Amino acid sequence: MDNPLDSVRLDLWLSAARFYKTRSRAAKACEGGKVKVNGSSARPHKFLHVGDEITLHVHGQYRDIRVEGLARRGLPAAEARKLYTEKKRQTLSSEEEELLALYRKLDKKQTIKYKGRPTKKERRNLDKWREG
Numbered sequence: 001m002d003n004p005l006d007s008v009r010l011d012l013w014l015s016a017a018r019f020y021k022t023r024s025r026a027a028k029a030c031e032g033g034k035v036k037v038n039g040s041s042a043r044p045h046k047f048l049h050v051g052d053e054i055t056l057h058v059h060g061q062y063r064d065i066r067v068e069g070l071a072r073r074g075l076p077a078a079e080a081r082k083l084y085t086e087k088k089r090q091t092l093s094s095e096e097e098e099l100l101a102l103y104r105k106l107d108k109k110q111t112i113k114y115k116g117r118p119t120k121k122e123r124r125n126l127d128k129w130r131e132g
Contacts, residue, residue: 005070010037011044016071018080019056034058054084064089 008016014026014035027044029035034057035042048054054065064087071083092100118126 005072007047007049008070008072009044010035010042010046010048012072013048013067013070013083014056016074016080017083018074018077019058029056029058062089 010030011023011026014020014029015023020026020029026035030042030044030046033041036055037046037048038053039055048067048070050067050070052067054067056063056065065084066087067083068085069083071080074080075083
């Protein structure tokens with residue numbers, strides 16, 4: 001098995017390059033439209049070749065990646081970084097970054113998380129709110 005690879009499945013490569021912990025998470029990302037290869041949406045069974053351009057949407061950020069090497073199995077972090085080169089995206093100004101961070105912070109505060117049945121205190125507050 002010393003012969004070099006000429007193509008690898010996208011989901012296998014994404015997990016080998018350590019963008020996703022497991023192949024199934026990489027496959028879900030592909031199915032969810034978060035992965036594009038050479039500008040078009042890609043399914044997990046698409047075969048990658050050296051030189052392909054990948055756009056990933058990971059943790060709320062877009063990453064542009066160029067495939068430099070192929071692997072089917074997980075590698076140590078230092079070797080996994082050799083499988084790709086990452087292009088720098090246009091950066092936002094400090095004001096834009098600050099506004100974006102503020103927006104994310106406010107958005108998190110607006111979401112109300114209900115975890116099962118309300119407590120006695122929460123029921124009292126609901127009754128007060130309903131009564132006016």
